[in-house]
Amino acid sequence: MTKITNDQGLPWKRVWVTGAGRGIGAALTRLFCEEGLTVYASSRTQQDLDVLQQKLSQYPGTMIPVPLDICNKENINSLIESWKKENNFPELVILNAGTHDPFPAQEFSAERCEQLFDINLMGTIKCLEPVLKHYMAHNRGHIAVMASVAGYRGLPTAAAYGASKAALIHLCEALKLDLLGTDVKLQVINPGFVRTPLTDKNTFAMPDLMEPEDAAMAIIKGLLKDRFEIAFPARFVRILKLLRLLPYNCYFRLVRRITGAQ
Numbered sequence: 001m002t003k004i005t006n007d008q009g010l011p012w013k014r015v016w017v018t019g020a021g022r023g024i025g026a027a028l029t030r031l032f033c034e035e036g037l038t039v040y041a042s043s044r045t046q047q048d049l050d051v052l053q054q055k056l057s058q059y060p061g062t063m064i065p066v067p068l069d070i071c072n073k074e075n076i077n078s079l080i081e082s083w084k085k086e087n088n089f090p091e092l093v094i095l096n097a098g099t100h101d102p103f104p105a106q107e108f109s110a111e112r113c114e115q116l117f118d119i120n121l122m123g124t125i126k127c128l129e130p131v132l133k134h135y136m137a138h139n140r141g142h143i144a145v146m147a148s149v150a151g152y153r154g155l156p157t158a159a160a161y162g163a164s165k166a167a168l169i170h171l172c173e174a175l176k177l178d179l180l181g182t183d184v185k186l187q188v189i190n191p192g193f194v195r196t197p198l199t200d201k202n203t204f205a206m207p208d209l210m211e212p213e214d215a216a217m218a219i220i221k222g223l224l225k226d227r228f229e230i231a232f233p234a235r236f237v238r239i240l241k242l243l244r245l246l247p248y249n250c251y252f253r254l255v256r257r258i259t260g261a262q
């Protein structure tokens, strides 16, 4: 068992993780259960949640499957209402659910963009609204939004994905400023490549690829700090942040050379 903290444990009792059925969300759920937390774990596929719950039954924490489509506002709101009524609102919410659908300009499609935006951006926003309202009303709570380093600048075949993640980064930056002076903590998570079913479909070499367990550990360590952005792995993030500073002509030339984009 990987121990994250000293004997004092983590500062939360209950956490809601969206996109917990597999990949990074499942790894986060596991680490939280190892640390004794109650995890409300959401995804659309009930079976993924059931399998994970079975696997995690040996740990001191409790995983509670909460099957949910983050695009369904009614379901989100009834979940939120049940927490309020039963007085067990999670102190930490990780809005991690998301998807990827890479396509080049030759296949550009408003429908595929809309599908990605509906989940990555609007789905996250639909979960964020009632959580933020509740936390602001009580002047406490901790929210982390999953974006990506792909939101820093345009990358080949990622027009829709990158735009959805850039929008989330921007949204969090603005909200962070609005929340200054309150005790509501908001962070944005920008991972590089993590080996999950989402990246398994990539056919190109993924630099500094991380395992989901390491990503989950980096996220939890970041949540314990006061920095707004949780970004990893460090070397890859540093390179992308330098690329962000380049003027367009240098940026396009360099990315073309690195990725072999035509």
Ligand SMILES: NC(=O)c1ccc[n+]([C@@H]2O[C@H](COP(=O)([O-])OP(=O)(O)OC[C@H]3O[C@@H](n4cnc5c(N)ncnc54)[C@H](OP(=O)(O)O)[C@@H]3O)[C@@H](O)[C@H]2O)c1
Pocket (backbone or CB within 6 Å): 018, 019, 020, 021, 022, 023, 024, 025, 042, 043, 044, 045, 046, 048, 068, 069, 070, 071, 096, 097, 098, 099, 100, 119, 123, 146, 147, 148, 149, 190, 191, 192, 193, 194, 195, 196, 197, 198, 199
């Ligand atoms: N893997 C990477 O390299 C990487 C890098 C940067 C950022 N990220 C971000 O990290 C997050 C997790 O990625 P991952 O790699 O772990 O992906 P993944 O393995 O595909 O897992 C995504 C999870 O989100 C759930 N999900 C998708 N759409 C949903 C919806 N509408 N409602 C509820 N749950 C939904 C999926 O379950 P169902 O399909 O059953 O709903 C699944 O449990 C995503 O936001 C992704 O963009 C990943």
